[in-house]
Amino acid sequence: MIPASFDYLRADSVDAAIAALTEHGDEAKLLAGGHSLLPLMKLRLATPSVLVDVGRLDDLRYINDAGDHIAIGALTRHRDLEISTLLAADAPLLSHAAGHVGDPQVRHRGTLGGSLAHADPASDLPAVILAMGATLVATGPNGTREIAAADFYTGFLESALAPDELLTEIRIPKLDTQGWSFQKFNRRAQDWAIVGVATVRANGSTGVALVNMGSTPLLASAVMDAVKSGASAADASAHANEGTEAQSDINASSEYREHLARVLVRRSLEESGLA
């Protein structure tokens, strides 16, 4: 399978990438690691006429301690996240989950920013940044703006990024983590999650987010509210499907997904230390 024809532009700076996006508008797509986009292009489900390759913007590949948060460049690869001692200490949920994206070959090439911006509800890391309350930094023609993770996902494969904006940094709040858990249910090692749950308990509150339980990655707000008002893991998990819209597909019926969500939320809360 070979993608439809396109023009290839390699950006040598963030400004050059934004200029290319501004010039080509809807016709252009950004290419980072390519591990979400190229498979879609090979299936001709995506047929951009211009690809703007930002994969060489090495100045967007970093994991830095920025005081109250960890700043991660959007071009940081899954493998970098997986082996980061800084993340292992201050954001273990993220480094652990990054180590479960795809397989080693995918993690060597795929990037955090690419995965987040692709906005696939079946991806692991969008749920993780939702649970952790991360902030995303977008850079466009008029400079940068911050977007809360909870406001970032707007629809199936759609995000709050404007067509001329590039996701440049992800800010993970440094949390006094009491417990965390990442539950991913799939049938074969490298598959997408049929359902996944990311949980982090820190600073007196609990963040829970769901993978593949709707058209976007979702915060499990009803579960979080229940935990906040003192519910046990078992009682809180009964709320796992509130606000979800699980789909049926070749892997699972929506009823099965809802069952999985309840079970995985309970396991996730328990593993993160909630009685």
Added chain:
Amino acid sequence: MQITVTVNGVERSGDVEPRTLLVHFLRDELGLTGTNIGCDTSSCGACTIHVDGQSAKSCTMLAAQADGLTVTTIEGLADGDTLHPMQRCFQENHGLQCGYCTPGMVMAAVSLLDENPNPSETEVRIGLEGNLCRCTGYHNIVKSVLACAAESTGASK
């Protein structure tokens, strides 16, 4: 577009369409047919090569993305007639049946040991999760990788 890729230690140039996949550049332009195309959907790992020293699936990269980078294919592992230790361990432990997945398995295994020179059996199995063998030959593949690790901790390129 014109690209130059260092393949198995030699600078190779070519004129490719932007949509040319790296695996097609390697196989069709450079004649390096050791890298197999299996599923063509970045699932099976038969097309695994090394890009700047790390395993990658060459069906899920554009040749353009490899411009200026260093690529190693299965043909680049052996030193003349002397097999790479991983190749020899696959041979000695019967780590293949039909052989179709083998180039990708070997490349993934070499990358695995680069990152984890002394893996447990479980770590080898998880580390090869990106490579499928349809002969269900995983047992001897894992045995081959463990033998290579034991023989020379850090046995790699």
